[in-house]
Amino acid sequence: GAGVSQTPSNKVTEKGKYVELRCDPISGHTALYWYRQSLGQGPEFLIYFQGTGAADDSGLPNDRFFAVRPEGSVSTLKIQRTERGDSAVYLCASSVTGARTDTQYFGPGTRLTVL
Amino acid sequence: QKEVEQNSGPLSVPEGAIASLNCTYSDRGSQSFFWYRQYSGKSPELIMSIYSNGDKEDGRFTAQLNKASQYVSLLIRDSQPSDSATYLCAVSPYSGNTPLVFGKGTRLSVIA
Numbered sequence: 708g709a710g711v712s713q714t715p716s717n718k719v720t721e722k723g724k725y726v727e728l729r730c731d732p733i734s735g736h737t738a739l740y741w742y743r744q745s746l747g748q749g750p751e752f753l754i755y756f757q758g759t760g761a762a763d764d765s766g767l768p769n770d771r772f773f774a775v776r777p778e779g780s781v782s783t784l785k786i787q788r789t790e791r792g793d794s795a796v797y798l799c800a801s802s803v804t805g806a807r808t809d810t811q812y813f814g815p816g817t818r819l820t821v822l
Numbered sequence: 823q824k825e826v827e828q829n830s831g832p833l834s835v836p837e838g839a840i841a842s843l844n845c846t847y848s849d850r851g852s853q854s855f856f857w858y859r860q861y862s863g864k865s866p867e868l869i870m871s872i873y874s875n876g877d878k879e880d881g882r883f884t885a886q887l888n889k890a891s892q893y894v895s896l897l898i899r900d901s902q903p904s905d906s907a908t909y910l911c912a913v914s915p916y917s918g919n920t921p922l923v924f925g926k927g928t929r930l931s932v933i934a
Contacts, residue, residue, distance in 0.1 A: 740921055740922075742921075742924075747830075747926065748926055748927075749826075749910050749912075749924030749925050749926050749927050750866065750910070750922075750924045751924070752921040752922065752923065755920075755921045763920075763921060766921070798865060798866075805920075807853050807854045807914045807920050808854055808871070808873060810856075810868050810871065811856075811868070811922065812868075813865040813866050813867070814865060815864070815865050816865050
């Protein structure tokens with residue numbers, strides 16, 4: 708079956724602009740996670756959805772970052788007033804139920820570059 | 823602050839040797855432990871998961887967990903050049919539904 712998909716694969720934007728990153732999880736997976744990975748670092752948690760609701764948004768760095776999952780499937784990560792420090796690979800993962808023993812399957816990521 | 827520590831490497835081993843990757847974590851309440859492999863420019867891929875103290879074997883891979891020492895390791899037997907990648911240790915620090923805390927990863931290079 709299809710894995711986690713993310714679009715776009717690459718996004719270049721200018722400082723101060725608004726961007727949206729999309730994640731389409733594996734069909735039937737209720738849990739969806741957003742992580743951010745900078746060069747030479749491991750993925751860093753941003754936000755976790757269980758169904759349509761954000762179960763844990765403690766990883767969002769500030770109020771410029773926001774994410775939605777209105778129908779419990781596709782999710783969009785939104786970044787306002789982008790800064791150069793936002794440049795990273797944004798990874799989306801999904802799992803069947805979100806239980807601690809679930810495997811999280813990662814998408815290919817969106818590489819965001821803020822000039 | 824929940825932390826997961828790994829030696830960044832690179833760890834170089836000859837083909838056919840055993841590669842040993844180590845990870846320590848700070849949250850004693852951590853419940854689940856995962857090893858992901860990440861090839862350059864690609865996304866993480868799950869290699870092993872372990873939840874109880876002791877060893878868990880899957881093919882050439884063995885995960886070892888010692889909760890008392892807050893230590894988890896991954897052994898790769900008969901290392902192949904195709905094993906060359908960054909190995910990420912990830913810990914689920916709470917019971918119930920939870921995101922993962924990742925280490926920075928150890929870069930492994932298997933020399934033919």
